[in-house]
Amino acid sequence: MSLKSIQKEREYTKFVVDERLCYYESSKNKSEKTFVEELSLSLNQKHKSIDPKFFYDKKGSKLFEDICKLPEYYLTRTEISILTQLQDKLPTYMNEEFRLVELGSGSSYKTRILISILENMHKQIEYFPIDISKILKESAVTLLDNYENLRMTGIIDTYESGLDFVKNYDNKKNLIVFLGSSFGNFDYKPGLRFLDKINSSMKDDDLFLIGLDLVKDKDVLEYAYNDSHGITAQFNLNVLSRINSELDSNFNVDKFAHHAVYNEAENRVEIYLRSLENQTVNITKAGIALKIKQNELIHTENSYKYTIPKIKEMFSSTGFRIRDMWFDEKHYFCLILLSKNS
Ligand SMILES: C[S@@+](CC[C@H](N)C(=O)[O-])C[C@H]1O[C@@H](n2cnc3c(N)ncnc32)[C@H](O)[C@@H]1O
Known part of the structure; x- marks a missing residue:
């Protein structure tokens, strides 16, 4: 081409x-x-996920720069x-x-x-x-x-x-x-x-x-993705704020928690957003009413x-x-x- x-x-x-x-x-x-299109597909799976490339709106990119200084x-x-x-x-x-x-x-x-x-x-x-x-x-x-x-x-x-x-x-x-x-x-x-x-x-x-x-x-790895200032948590949660502002949705960021754990069998740090309660979120532009259970995980990133x-x-x-x-x-x-x- x-x-x-x-x-x-x-x-x-x-x-x-x-x-x-x-x-x-x-x-x-x-x-x-x-x-x-990508979000409609990935959030409608049995194991919900959001592609990590969506982390990087203006605020997400700024938060990543802050992570690099930790x-x-x-x-x-x-x-x-x-x-x-x-x-x-x-x-x-x-x-x-x-x-x-x-x-x-x-x-x-x-x-x-x-x-x-x-x-x-x-x-x-x-x-x-x-x-x-x-x-x-x-x-x-x-x-x-x-x-x-x-x-x-x-x-x-x-x-x-x-x-x-x-x-x-x-x-x-x-x-x-x-x-x-x-x-x-x-x-x-x-x-x-x-x-x-x-x-x-x-x-x-x-x-x-x-x-x-x-x-x-494992400790070095989990520490790197669970910093004491909570910047990585903010970075992870920001993807929900981004979906709210760009796709007209109503995620309540306070109802989710950052969760990062090293999976030794797979040699990867797995990052999730954990729902703190049963909730329904509407993503208007994607036409989705998303039911999320308490403690359900939305996968947001692997870092091999x-x-x-x-x-x-x-x-x-x-x-x-x-x-x-x-x-x-x-x-x-x-x-x-x-x-x-x-
Ligand atoms: C982990 S950061 C690394 C930034 C920088 N290269 C560094 O080493 O610090 C990933 C960068 O890639 C960009 N990015 C993530 N997924 C992407 C994709 N699928 N296509 C293009 N850029 C992407 C992000 O916006 C971000 O700037």
């Missing part, structure tokens, strides 16, 4: 902020339709400690000019370390942040002010649509990055399908850098943790070659550099 037909099909509007920054945003109607949430600072080791290491794999493409770029805070590495190698840096959240607009403008030699094309859409956009863009090499262990939100089989999608969006010489959280002590053998198996079965792996001192987290196994 050509770039033009992708733009048309996804109903993108192009916004040009200045000569160094433009972004594409899919239409409000289309995003709302997806929200209604002492309990070791993931962000640990990944930063590994990224800062890459100053000399990453360039050895990149002898030509690469464009930086980021899946789930959020605030692009960690991306700054990669931009600095590229700054030492190239005069101009091209960056394509892809994020479902409108936070992308603010993050991009801040970066623009901080890096004079940066040109950005943002895509406010899902990872998959962003990858289709990039695949058809041009012949320049891409360094695709996926940080924050966001990949851990995928269940095993959908995760493999997503890795296939990334692989098929890459050219032979492209590189893929992914950050994954590793299996560790990985072992090294699992990582090797996942990437070899999806056509990747591991070029390098980097860890922090405690082996809590790892960054993996991959290319297509062609």
